[in-house]
Amino acid sequence: MKMTSREKNLWLCVLGLIVCFIIYRIVGWKSESAPMSGKAQISLSTAYQLLRSERNIIARHQAVNRQLESMYQRFLSDSSLETSKLVLLERMEGLATESRLKVERKSLIDFGEGIIGVSLEGTALPEEIFGLIYQATMAEIGLVVKRLQVHRNLETGTLKYQLIITTKLVKGGGSA
Amino acid sequence: MNKTIVAIYADSKSWMAVEMRRNRQTAEVVRWFDELLPSPELTAELIRKKWREKHFSSNKAVYLLSPEWVSYRLLQFPRLPPDQLQAALQLEFESKNIYYKVLEVKNQDQGTEVRIALIEADRVQQYMAPLETAGLEISWSGWIFQGIHEFLNFHSEYFDRHLPRLCLYGNDLTIEFQMFDEQKLLYRRGFGFGVSKLKAEPLTFTRELGEELRLSLAAAGNLFGNLSDKIWIFGRWPADIRELEGLGAELNFKMTTPLRTRLAGIRVDEATPRLAALLGIGLDELGWGCHESWRLQTTSQTARNMRRRRVITGVKAVAIVTLMGCGLSLGFIARSLKDLKNQRWIAERSRQLEHLELLNRETQENLKRIVALESWLERRGAELEFLRELQEHLPEGTMIEDLMLEDGYLRSLSGQTPSVSLLLKKFHDVPALRGLKLKGSITVTPTGNEQFQLEGMRKIEEKSP
Helix, strand or coil: CCCCHHHHHHHHHHHHHHHHHHHHHHHHHHHHCCCCCCCCCCCHHHHHHHHHCHHHHHHHHHHHHHHHHHHHCCCEECCCHHHHHHHHHHHHHHHHHHCCCCCCEEEEEEEECCEEEEEEEEEECHHHHHHHHHHHHHCCCCCEEEEEEEEECCCCCCEEEEEEEEEEEECCCCCC | CCCEEEEEEECCCEEEEEEEEECCCCEEEEEEEEEECCCCCCCHHHHHHHHHHHCCCCCEEEEECCHHHCEEEEEEECCCCHHHHHHHHHHHHHCCCEEEEEEEEEECCCCEEEEEEEEEHHHHHHHHHHHHHCCCEEEEEECHHHHHHHHHHHCCCCCCCCCCEEEEEECCCCEEEEEECCCCEEEEEECCCCCHHHHHCHHHHHHHHHHHHHHHHHHHHHHHCCCCCEEEEEECCCCCCHHHHHHHHHHCCEEECCCCCCCEECCCHHHHHHHHHHHHHHHHHHHHCCCHHHCECCHHHHHHHHHHHHHHHHHHHHHHHHHHHHHHHHHHHHHHHHHHHHHHHHHHCHHHHHHHHHHHHHHHHHHHHHHHHHHHHHCCCHHHHHHHHHHHHCCCCCEEEEEEEECCEEEEEEEEECCHHHHHHHHHCCCCCCCCEECCCCEECCCCCEEEEEECCCECCCCCC
16 A cells, blocks of 8 residues: 555654653563662562562571571670680680690780680690690680790700680670 | 445536445445436536435545547657656646646657647536535546546456457547557547437448548557457447447457446446446546546645545544553553552561561671681681691701791791701792791801791691692
């Protein structure tokens, strides 16, 4: 069917409107995933996702909490700094006794940011020092060697040492 | 609703009209009449009366031009491009108030031959006036040859398919010989007298008709070669046309009068030859024509058709824009309702959703804490491992005098060894000890050992590349 130029222009306008409508719908779909106005700042798709995975979210939350609780058992509590320092000191004394390390001087150090340590100094044999480090590594609470300095006395053949062992204080720690 | 049209013809003696309607497969004749005019001229009152009497349902019509008003000319022009040729024709005729239609353009070596059909504008106005006064809306006017051509094309499978088709049209005032193929009027010749001469001078009529027919057939045969053996008879001939049949026999042509059509509806039978041209232009208007260029429109008809087309286009545009607007509005409304529904749905579950989001956040934070604590615990044992490697790879006779490890880094290592170079070479082979650098100079002790001091910022937890 022959069309006049006017009719062709008309059909072009119609096609243009259809294309605009399709673009509008596509933009509409994308904006559905954006947060909607009003009280709830959650988008519809996020809401569906959250509700669909409600059980998973709760189970995961519980599992992570349990794991965190068990991790916390390996650290001292930050609720009372002095108590935790004493506990650490006791543990270190116990470890020194077990490894038969002679301790001539010991002190408590607060490094800040929830980290406390015990400094042990003295004269000992290498196996005694290594023994203590090994015991500290295998201890229940999380002990980390911050500093190890040894100096051999050439005349006497003994080792003077300084060993600083630290641990973290955590909220809800259980080893106090 | 099917399209309906009235085709109407009037000359100085008679008039006829046929109402046709298009249905799905074909056209049908709804009503028709063919009568003598009671007065020399057609009047609006007569038209209205006949419309009421015959119950014509449509006022939209096409008009068949009486051949008595039409003349044909063959013009010669120099070779011109089509647009210049058109301009030349316009210049020739519009100034003389003549409507024309180009039937054929033949380019030859010497120039261009143009065959045209002409009618005076005043004559057109004269027949148009009573029709329009009577309330009829004439879309366009058609020619006799156009009507016959469209009629024969419509019936090409019904009558016979042999081409070209030879026709003899006659009324009281004129007789024409025409030859068509499916697309064109190939040849046309007017005889200069009409069928009325048969009553007045029968012998002269027969003789002159025979001569003219012979000449026409010879000219047509020269131009186009093989001719059909059948001549179709159209127009208003006397019922008994033995003269024609005799002529046909003489010329070895069969004079054939169509007495039926393939049109549905009211049968026209014996009136077919008289109505054929009228039926032809009706079929053209209903969509079976192929020569829109042959239609004659006056200036006012052209303007009216343009206006109607603009109005239809405008109405279509308004309808489409309205529909699109409604669609878009409904889309917006639907979207708003959907948004509202979604907002309500989310609001109903807001506490639950907030709780789940809180759980998610807490889980993420706790995971970060777990990672931090695990990385703390992973630092354990690194010093032991380092010291073990050191002990394993010290050369024989080496004694470590000073060692400092701090925050996972080896700060300094000093002692005595038989050969510092051997010591460093051995350390180089061990990834954990590689990268220790000599600090200061090597001194030799009284015992013959070499005193060394090494330093390195190597993290004792670093893995070898």
